Amino acid sequence: MKNIFKKEIARVFSDKKMIFSLFILPAILMFGIYGLMGMLMDNMVSDVEEHISTVYVQNAPEGFEELAAQTGYDKLANINYLAADTSAEKVQELKDSVLNGGVDLLVIFDKEFLAKAQAYANAGDPIPSVKVSFNSTLNYSSAARGTFNGMMLGGMETTLLQNRFGNLDLLTVFNTEEELIVNEDKANGEFLSMMLPYLIVMLIFAGAMGLVVDAIAGEKERGTMATMLLSPVKRSSIAFGKLFGLSVLSVLSSLVYAVSMIFAMPMMMDGMEELGGSVSLSPLQIGELLGIIVSLVLFNVSALCLVSVFAKNAKEANAYVMPLYMAVIILGMLTMFNTGGAAPAMPMYAIPIYGSSLAIQALVTNELTLVQFGLSAGVNVACMLVMVFAISKVFNNEKIMLNA
Numbered sequence: 310m311k312n313i314f315k316k317e318i319a320r321v322f323s324d325k326k327m328i329f330s331l332f333i334l335p336a337i338l339m340f341g342i343y344g345l346m347g348m349l350m351d352n353m354v355s356d357v358e359e360h361i362s363t364v365y366v367q368n369a370p371e372g373f374e375e376l377a378a379q380t381g382y383d384k385l386a387n388i389n390y391l392a393a394d395t396s397a398e399k400v401q402e403l404k405d406s407v408l409n410g411g412v413d414l415l416v417i418f419d420k421e422f423l424a425k426a427q428a429y430a431n432a433g434d435p436i437p438s439v440k441v442s443f444n445s446t447l448n449y450s451s452a453a454r455g456t457f458n459g460m461m462l463g464g465m466e467t468t469l470l471q472n473r474f475g476n477l478d479l480l481t482v483f484n485t486e487e488e489l490i491v492n493e494d495k496a497n498g499e500f501l502s503m504m505l506p507y508l509i510v511m512l513i514f515a516g517a518m519g520l521v522v523d524a525i526a527g528e529k530e531r532g533t534m535a536t537m538l539l540s541p542v543k544r545s546s547i548a549f550g551k552l553f554g555l556s557v558l559s560v561l562s563s564l565v566y567a568v569s570m571i572f573a574m575p576m577m578m579d580g581m582e583e584l585g586g587s588v589s590l591s592p593l594q595i596g597e598l599l600g601i602i603v604s605l606v607l608f609n610v611s612a613l614c615l616v617s618v619f620a621k622n623a624k625e626a627n628a629y630v631m632p633l634y635m636a637v638i639i640l641g642m643l644t645m646f647n648t649g650g651a652a653p654a655m656p657m658y659a660i661p662i663y664g665s666s667l668a669i670q671a672l673v674t675n676e677l678t679l680v681q682f683g684l685s686a687g688v689n690v691a692c693m694l695v696m697v698f699a700i701s702k703v704f705n706n707e708k709i710m711l712n713a
């Protein structure tokens with residue numbers, strides 16, 4: 310078993326390509342993914358804030374331009390005024406342009422807007438309207454609509470009510486006092502908790518997949534596995550030696566992922582500050598994260614070995630592994646839809662892969678308990694032991710191991 314373990318370690322550390330893919334590429338991926346995400350989020354927020362909106366206004370009421378200058382709205386938008394007799398075709402063209410992103414906002418006031426608003430006295434009198442056309446799927450258009458409503462329509466409404474009632478306090482029936490009760494750690498980590506479990510689960514499995522398939526099915530294909538099996542060595546020793554070696558290599562690779570993620574996370578947090586997100590991990594949380602990752606690696610290596618051992622070659626093993634890979638991706642993605650409402654039931658943490666994803670999600674939002682951590686990691690280790698026992702049994706099957 311010791312010799313098999315040394316062989317697996319030497320096989321990787323003597324191959325520059327394997328060293329790069331297991332220990333260098335993960336760090337590059339973590340810093341690249343997190344850095345890119347932080348940069349994109351920061352650019353997205355800055356781009357929307359700095360964008361000068363293109364706004365078209367028809368039937369602008371008297372005092373509209375003065376209000377735009379007073380509030381500073383004319384500095385945030387390029388306002389184009391349409392004549393009252395603008396054709397319906399031209400208006401439709403502008404709406405199409407809003408749809409396509411050429412125009413951010415189209416605002417149409419009723420004719421004689423101010424006169425109707427000021428003449429209102431009794432129920433049933435005509436109430437003027439403002440039609441605001443925007444595209445909710447475009448950030449520029451949505452931001453332009455919010456800015457216009459807040460800076461222009463809100464100011465116009467206040468002025469008209471002031472003229473109508475004189476004392477606006479007459480409109481106040483009661484005061485509302487709101488008390489915000491929120492777990493700040495959970496609120497800060499909410500955004501990150503949607504994607505982090507999925508990324509960790511997927512990348513760890515992908516990192517172990519190529520290593521394990523080559524060590525099991527690849528050696529069967531090259532004939533080296535048959536040579537080992539025919540030597541005067543216990544089959545269980547060969548199985549345990551390979552599993553131990555592959556587990557150590559995968560754990561080392563996953564630690565590269567984890568350490569890189571911890572150091573790369575601030576790069577993404579810089580871009581999330583504008584979105585109200587920030588998170589920091591305590592030494593205990595870092596330890597729990599490493600524990601979850603190590604248990605997850607042990608589960609992945611055992612599952613991949615169990616699947617690969619039934620394949621005759623690496624190509625066939627990859628075909629067998631692919632459904633397992635898809636299941637891992639789906640289980641990791643499920644946590645994206647578990648960010649609100651009640652906490653998951655405790656038995657959910659006992660589901661392999663999914664339980665680890667839930668534990669990582671709870672850890673980021675500072676809600677992970679020791680029981681949840683122990684259950685998610687313990688189940689992974691328990692499943693690993695069962696699969697290791699099964700693998701040792703399969704290694705004693707001549708028909709499977711020698712591709713008979």
